[in-house]
Amino acid sequence: MSGLVLSELERLAALEEAERTFPMNEEEFRAFYEITSRPVWVYLTRMTGDSRLADDLLQEAYYRLLRTKATFESDDHRRNYLYRIATNLVHDHRRRPRADREPLEDAERQPAPESLTGSESRVARRIDLARAMARMKPRERSMLWLAYAHGCSHEEIAEVLGLKTSSLKALLHRARRRLAGFLTPAGDGGTP
């Protein structure tokens, strides 16, 4: 953040100021956060492949939401806007050259050791899905996840990704075909 350090008094003033300047009060924010934080964190984790990075991006996404001047007609509208911020943060992070960035298929996408004691076929499916998703383009990953994990409508996905609804249908169809292709045994050796 900054080199500036706030005193305790200033911190209290910051909280008062937040109540005045943020587009929602703390109570509303708590309710909204309880509903959205987990899905958004899972989305960020699956898009970045890094849960620690997802933690950071989650905080930044909510910070940007609280600082926005935009007005929202409903919580759904606000939620879509939050996903849009999250998507942009993921894209910004991807554009930034960083030596320590892990590829999507690494670390977090691998099953945790304890999950191997469960159904092996389920674990195998997860690995296949993780590998297939890692081969998709970032935008395809986002739209597939929003459509089939979150159940967002085409209109909502278009709003989040900044696309036209009419284009989205075709793009989603192609992305799904590609993913299905990667998930079949014959698709394993192919190139994306």
Added chain:
Amino acid sequence: MTPQPCVHEPEVVAAVLSRRWPEACDESLRAHAEACEVCREVVEVAALLKEDYDEAREAIAQRDVPLPSAGQIWWRAAVKARVEAAEAATRPLVWGYGVAAACAVALLIAGASAAWPSLLPAFDRLPSLTQWMPPVTLATDAVMAALKAQLPVVVGVAAFLIAVPVALYVALRED
């Protein structure tokens, strides 16, 4: 070729995501999905992604580091907004310091230029003061002559080259 989506796709997705698929959904929808290539693919992809999503959500509770609470996020956002506002407020002041430093340098140069004629006799005495020193190079006299003629300009350029990066550094530093 533009791909043709199926009109039943939203129903199939809703059935999978609400865990009604396949047993608890309409027989007709199931029959359609068996026959429709698009819907078969939708079921395959949606079932996998939904399973992955549910597992990831469950895994949050088992993490060593839990998600920050709403109160923590709110608190950090409030403090960060305050710090940014403070930085934004002090930025013009820092620029002001930079401009003031540049003005001071300009005044110094102007003063040196104005006082230059009265300093010339001192330069005339300089060779006599340095007579006891061993001769350094043959170019010393030429350099001294050039300095004598152009000293205000040299001092001004040097001061400018030093002051501008320092002023810019002070004005633009983030941390």
